Amino acid sequence: MQPFIMCKILSLFVCYLLLMFLVLFSTTIQAQNQPASKLLLHAARVFDGDNIRTDMSVVLKDGRVATIQPRAQTITDDDTLVMDLGDATIFPGFIELHAHLTYQNVPAEIVIRHGITTIRDLGGPVHAPYGGAGSLRVLTSGPIITASGGYPIVTMGAENLAIAVADEQEARAAVKQLAGKGAVIIKIALEPGGEAGAPWTSHHLHHHGSAHPESHHPGHDNDLHHATHHSQHKQAKWPVLSESVVKAIVDEAHHHKRKVSAHVAELTGVRIALNAGVDEWAHMPCESIPEALLKQAVMQQVKIISTIDTLSKCPGITHNAAIWAALGGELLYGSEIAHPDVPWGINAQELMVMMQTAKLDSLDAVRAATSKAGRHLGMPLLGTLQPGAPADLIAFKGNPLLNLKRLEYPDLVISGGHMIVNQFGPAR
Structure with missing residues (x-):
């Protein structure tokens, strides 16, 4: 040849x-x-959304949690793939209630790989809920409703970020439009500006291209930036929505079975929000709020999204968090993904400052990011590992509750039964 x-x-x-x-x-x-028809996970510890349980097994089937029970009671069959994680801890996927994913172009695939399986995207384009079966579950509010020339328009413009309304009729129309396009919540801004230490006044929060997925703490340049703008903060007087307009927004939102979240940071916004019946404060307020008003908010069953880490320079944040917790107010996890100093995923620093300021233990903080967050979203099984819950879970070698920083780096991430991250080895 x-x-x-x-x-x-x-x-x-x-x-x-x-x-x-x-x-x-x-x-x-x-x-x-592809999700296995049936996947059985054994682990030394399982947090089911409410409590830690030892020597447990979780069975996933068809994208849902099928069972959770003691390992000794678990029976396998030929159709079941098994992963024995050993000395590991399983949690439900975490829920981020205050993110700016789309507006800041944060990659969803990074967020989910770092333990967040559901986010609520506040501000930015409105979409019907999507994802959750092998990708990040994204719920949106759509643009923020605000006064003409008010925040965030005055600092960042309106395109895909804000809707200005002048009266009750325009406000109701905006709510109806957002709800019709799939918004799960209506967000409004009641921000006159001028708070010392507030990141939004100095553009720090939403500055494009500055987000960093790993760092937590503002550097010296940011400290100088805040100090330089301190006098400008005191002078800011941005227009805010009137109480009658906010009442119309709340009424229309509730008619469409939507809650209203208000960006409030000081006394004026807090009073308007309380008088109008707003359901949620998007941040722990930046300025110190009188205990009587915080007590009124608790009585009205207002929920507060934490974001304490990002507002750490605000003088009233520690006082407000401590009083809120002492009064029995509900604090839910939100770390403001897309902020320059917040990881693109679980933020251990946020959990730790929640524990410090609101006197929570580690399980309380984790509940605020899982089961309590799911209930607040009107999806009571989300954020749990109860039968019927979405098969969203994360797992870690060892016990990350002994070192919360470990929560930022899951060894296993499953979304709707689909494997996203697996450092434990293949199922057999």
């Missing part, structure tokens, strides 16, 4: 082997990304 022909045959054979390898590799990858 001539050398030329032999080379040609060998080339064809090599191509054939390469093609077969690619087909097998592609099939393997697809199989890993």
